[in-house]
Amino acid sequence: MVMGDLSSVLLEHAREKLAVVDAAGTFVYVNEASTAIVGYEPSQLVGDRAIEYIHPDDRKTVLEQFEAVMAATGSSATVRYRHAAADGEWVWLESRFTNPPDESLEGCVVSSRDISEQVSAERERRDAESRLRTIAGTVGDVLWMFDEDWAEVLFVNPAYEEVFGQPVSTLEDDPQAFLDVVHPDDVPCVREAMDRVASGESADIEYRVNPEADYGRWVWVRSEPILEDGDVDRIVGFSRDVTDRRRRERQLAVMDNLLRHNLRNDMSVILGNAECIASEASEPSRGRAEIIRLQGQELLESANKQREIIELLTERPVPESIDLVPIVAGAIDRIRDAHPEATIETSLPDAATARALYEVELAVTELLENAVRYGSDETPELSVAVRTRSDGVDIVIRDDCPPIPEIEFRVLTGDWRMDDVYHTSGLGLWLVHWVVDLSDGHVAFERSEGGNTIVVSLPRDS
Numbered sequence: 001m002v003m004g005d006l007s008s009v010l011l012e013h014a015r016e017k018l019a020v021v022d023a024a025g026t027f028v029y030v031n032e033a034s035t036a037i038v039g040y041e042p043s044q045l046v047g048d049r050a051i052e053y054i055h056p057d058d059r060k061t062v063l064e065q066f067e068a069v070m071a072a073t074g075s076s077a078t079v080r081y082r083h084a085a086a087d088g089e090w091v092w093l094e095s096r097f098t099n100p101p102d103e104s105l106e107g108c109v110v111s112s113r114d115i116s117e118q119v120s121a122e123r124e125r126r127d128a129e130s131r132l133r134t135i136a137g138t139v140g141d142v143l144w145m146f147d148e149d150w151a152e153v154l155f156v157n158p159a160y161e162e163v164f165g166q167p168v169s170t171l172e173d174d175p176q177a178f179l180d181v182v183h184p185d186d187v188p189c190v191r192e193a194m195d196r197v198a199s200g201e202s203a204d205i206e207y208r209v210n211p212e213a214d215y216g217r218w219v220w221v222r223s224e225p226i227l228e229d230g231d232v233d234r235i236v237g238f239s240r241d242v243t244d245r246r247r248r249e250r251q252l253a254v255m256d257n258l259l260r261h262n263l264r265n266d267m268s269v270i271l272g273n274a275e276c277i278a279s280e281a282s283e284p285s286r287g288r289a290e291i292i293r294l295q296g297q298e299l300l301e302s303a304n305k306q307r308e309i310i311e312l313l314t315e316r317p318v319p320e321s322i323d324l325v326p327i328v329a330g331a332i333d334r335i336r337d338a339h340p341e342a343t344i345e346t347s348l349p350d351a352a353t354a355r356a357l358y359e360v361e362l363a364v365t366e367l368l369e370n371a372v373r374y375g376s377d378e379t380p381e382l383s384v385a386v387r388t389r390s391d392g393v394d395i396v397i398r399d400d401c402p403p404i405p406e407i408e409f410r411v412l413t414g415d416w417r418m419d420d421v422y423h424t425s426g427l428g429l430w431l432v433h434w435v436v437d438l439s440d441g442h443v444a445f446e447r448s449e450g451g452n453t454i455v456v457s458l459p460r461d462s
Contacts, residue, residue, distance in 0.1 A: 039086030055082035371399035
């Protein structure tokens with residue numbers, strides 16, 4: 001086989017569409033790859049003007065590149081355009097025009113590959129980015145993306161300027177510039193959170209910003225690392241203005257402190273007088289004074305639970321990875337100390353790690369307290385077990401109490417709204433519900449004539 005024959009075979013088996021177009025723009029040679037790419041046999045194209053197969057909107061660009069290449073021997077250029085296909089559709093091609101110095105080859109060599117899928121993917125990506133920028137430009141939250149070490153701003157929406165009081169251009173020029181508008185007292189904790197995210201952890205933090213507003217703006221910032229092959233590739237997150245919520249929380253805390261202070265002082269007077277009447281008066285006044293004393297003590301207990309709820313809802317604790325076994329054991333010990341008459345059977349593993357609030361101990365204590373208080377006789381019996389599952393941990397409490405009223409267990413399971421007229425007999429069950437709910441868990445309930453079974457399910461730490 002001679003070298004010319006070998007070259008001919010290689011051309012015919014090339015995967016790219018290869019063509020030779022003369023100075024007039026006519027196909028003088030096309031290889032077999034054209035059939036697979038555009039659906040035309042080489043014989044169908046040879047002799048036709050190439051421009052007739054190019055999309056009208058792309059012809060001007062292609063002609064300019066073709067003429068420039070033909071005007072300079074040895075030059076080349078690359079161009080993208082749509083080429084007609086035999087099925088009536090258009091195929092995106094990326095072609096390299098080359099004017100070879102070899103005088104034996106009169107014309108332009110065109111090497112083309114199908115980039116239709118690539119163009120489609122690029123279009124979808126541009127559309128997605130356009131939609132994202134449109135959405136980001138209309139929301140009040142600050143959306144942002146940094147590189148892996150906070151050295152480059154990859155994206156930030158216009159809301160940044162309103163919340164932080166700093167031009168976006170300043171942040172783009174210096175990605176660390178946003179620290180200049182963070183309250184000086186909060187900068188250390190912000191830097192610490194940034195280091196955690198750069199090392200691959202998530203971060204959730206609140207701090208003060210905007211010196212133009214006397215640092216009166218609070219933002220809640222959630223940061224997430226994006227990993228590629230186990231390494232941090234970039235960091236994304238949002239910053240939400242929570243100034244109004246912080247203001248309401250402060251107002252609520254003031255009212256809560258004022259109410260509890262006045263309530264304790266006034267109830268101390270009421271209980272003191274009730275005790276005097278109970279010790280000095282005769283029946284039936286003595287019995288009525290005892291009722292006043294007991295109701296007053298229950299009211300003070302409700303005030304304490306109300307304080308715990310207020311702290312839970314205003315401090316916004318974040319679920320953490322905790323071993324539930326010592327948590328549950330501690331709650332059991334407190335109930336045993338307060339109620340030595342109760343019999344509590346336990347089934348606890350060596351460890352059971354879940355993701356929950358540490359306040360879950362308050363919830364377990366409340367459930368155990370109810371089980372003891374409303375037991376069927378003077379020596380209540382109950383059992384507590386901790387069980388692990390593949391995706392979570394269950395705390396199972398069984399008692400011998402009469403069936404809990406439906407409205408009470410609907411509070412536990414989250415099926416009862418607090419704005420309904422009846423708010424249950426106390427705040428304890430609401431405390432249980434909110435602790436479990438904020439821990440991303442749920443409560444299941446089963447009641448029978450022999451007692452009640454409550455299962456608190458909490459997620460395992462992923």
